[in-house]
Amino acid sequence: MSTSLPQRFSFDDARVLVIGDVMLDKFRYGTVTRISPEAPVPVMHVASERTMLGGAGNVLANLVALQCECGLIAMIGADDAGRHCRQMIEALDVDPELLVIAPARVTTLKTRLVSGSQQLLRCDEEDATPIDAAIEEQLIARFEDALGDYTAVAISDYAKGVLSDRVLRHVIDRCRETNVPVIVDPKRRDLAVYAGATAIKPNRSELAAFTGTPCSDGPSRRAAADRAMEATGAAILLTLSEDGMALFRPGSAMQHFHATATEVYDVSGAGDTALAIFSAGIAAGMAMEESAMLANAGAGAVVRKLGTATLSRIELAEAVAAVDGRQTGAICSRAEAARQVAHWKQEGLRVGFTNGCFDIVHAGHIEILRQARARCDRLVVGLNSDASVSRLKGPERPIQPESSRAQVLAAIDAVDLVVVFDEDTPLDLITALLPTELIKGADYTEDKVVGAREVKAAGGRVHLIDLVPGLSTTRAVERIRRRAEPADQS
Template sequence: MREATSIPLLQKLESLVMAHYIHDIVSKFRNTNILLIGDIILDHYAFGSVDRISPESPIQILDVSRDEYRLGGASNVANNMVALGATVTISGVIGNDENGNMLRKALREQNINDALFVDNDRPTTVKTRMIAQGQHLLRVDREKKDFLSAQLNAKMEQYVVDNIDKYDVVVISDYAKGVLSAQLCQKIIDIARKNDKPTLIGPKGDDWSLYKNATLISANRKETQIIVGFPLNSMEDVKKAGQHLLEKLGIKVAVITLGPQGIFVATQEQQIHIKADAQEVFDVTGAGDTVLSLLSLCTAVQCSWKRAISLANIAAGIVVGKVGASTVTPEDLYAKAIYSENTHLRKLKTLPEVIVELELFRNQGRTIVFTNGCFDILHPGHIRYLEYCRNRGDMLIIGLNSDASISRLKGPERPVIKEKDRGEMLAALSSVDYVVIFEEDTPTKLIESLQPDVLVKGADWKGKEVAGAKFIESYGGSVEFYPYQEGYSTTNIISSINKK
């Protein structure tokens, strides 16, 4: 018996040690100041519906009902670093236009400092994605990829010269939109080296000579194969590629992300391969940006490469379990260390987190089902009800009444089980994809934010006013009722316990 109980105790101890080491590193990120230079993109999403063909030519007509604008390109790296507590200044180029103003506003809202320059001869880079009924119809790019004028190059270079002392690390995030010429890259790297500031690179393209003498380059397997000229089919190939990059580019550190195989790092002194954690992958978008962000911050706090790669690997494992280009927070990292085996806890989300993740599911045409309730003292009736809900579509979101909400609805003695514990029990069910706690008496605001395809309620709600039903039906969604089943009731369970 003693031997059996020691295993979970040892695992718990290891988790606590990992959490302490993560906290020790991440807490230092708040004191870092990072300069990020690169191509900034405004991502525009036009959502609507298609039910007509144009009389002018045989093409679909998109009736746009909603527009969204998000930061893209190099700013995703900035988002990741800010989310981890760093102070970040981003430098790049925008056009003298309304899109540039929108981009600047978005940077302010994300607490990213703006050191942008205006180019009157080019537009702000915008990618417009047109989406109807969850399907991408078309992407339209507005951009000019020509390299900057000598005057703008000089201004960006001078900014680095004048401000280099402020920053701990310089990060170059290249998306091949014309900002980062070989001349400008080499100038930035040279200025940083002369001032003992590390330079980390997120590369692009098939010529990496413009990044020569940087501190670190971080790239994925596919990008690296193009540069070294041979496939990376084995770890021996990966090691050979790492050494090739060190020698040809004069860099100190080569990092190669290997997807499910983890991350490999090569320096002149050592080679390290950190295997990826087993992780359900929803979306790999932005994983490379996450790795570059963590490596940059770990470099700023002078963390060892082994620890930096370990932390970057943990962060990448978290972000691929989210949907879309996502960020990782200190809380995500701590939770990963403490609850490494409890993957169901990742289903507990805030409303903003769920909204972001639902976007990709909608784009894939998945049917989103929503239900809500108190779920105080979970019983078999609840479980059967939730299985029914899940079978109405492709994924199920539960709106869970908060403790305060239940007390207002059912009296001060309720709930019996606190919201955190109720949420965890629901998240452990295979039928449940996400749990969101809401504070209001009804889930109307939550439904309006999530815009599910199907709302499910118990049959006892038939003929009554169901919160959010009219809203869902207004855009073609449906409201369904679960057949009433006798024999299970939280109120009856509480009454039975009290009698005993």
């Protein structure tokens, strides 16, 4: 069966309630150059450390990155890790009041030692024993208070105790009663405990463990999925690592979505990203196969990042475009660009900015963009609107409308984002984005570069790059007009 990715998607109407096991993921990065004299183990010199929300918390972080309205019901301990989780949830601008604090339990903390792209060791601090009845009551009460505000529920089960039989059954039954889709990322061996869910997202080993079928090829996956669907009544979105994903629904043919990742740096949290995107799509009213295709494209993109990473809406759009063979750059609003630039900067990426009219793109423009991209990890291009170009260049300009100029720029490999601005200068746009690298042609001096002071005050840098001599849109337009003029008949 042939299907294509949705060319346009929006999560504006998606409101997703996440319930499950939240944890703290700590990554310590360093280099290994020798073996310990005390034991035959490597010695790692720690250079940096990052701490991120994991488990259900990472599902939440991904939903926030996708600009979805979302909430989180989870349990934390009255410890440093729990307090850190709460602070990070607040930093996402999500109300932490749905969290349940269990003073007698520890918050799950996973510490990973990473050298290069190789994970050397993981240390877990956790309490996976069943929760008591009092905690169950609090979780159920939080769920009842919140359910009416959401259009889908995502269950993130890491088998750390939050999703007891009682809590799980209450959540699924109440979702069915209120016609709210519920999507499960399972951890339990017995998938039948999730009976009544809208969709379940097991991996190959989880489905094989439940059915006793190896899931090594199409027929065995179909047989295993049929058994799981019979036991649960749910659709099965089977994740297959390097083989992508397969969607099974009762009475329908299997739909296989091939993997999109060409380079895999870290699979930590990729399943959380897939759950977030799949749930967001269903919450927004998309068809299940469209949601699955988006989830597959997103998972293929997020494994290219180190650590428990998230994927923004713009990055998802780029992943979708890459799968479908369309342009790789994104054309977005100022507000969307500001969110994306902040996201990139949080990941430690150098974000470059340059601007211009780009009316008739020529080799000089391409060279400027190529050199600009070489000075950063992500390049944003500010594009003068039609009204702005007319004020600057005269009433006969631009030759190409802003929509066409933006599409041309977005199709250039060096460009990651295109933002149209209506002012005469890009100062307001630069101030809103605060790129780390501001790039202009060497026909300027630094004191004449718009936004240089603001970028440098924020710790950024200004780059002046050489122009290709003799190339100018204005000259090209004049040359075209001269050639179009009728010859003198006298």
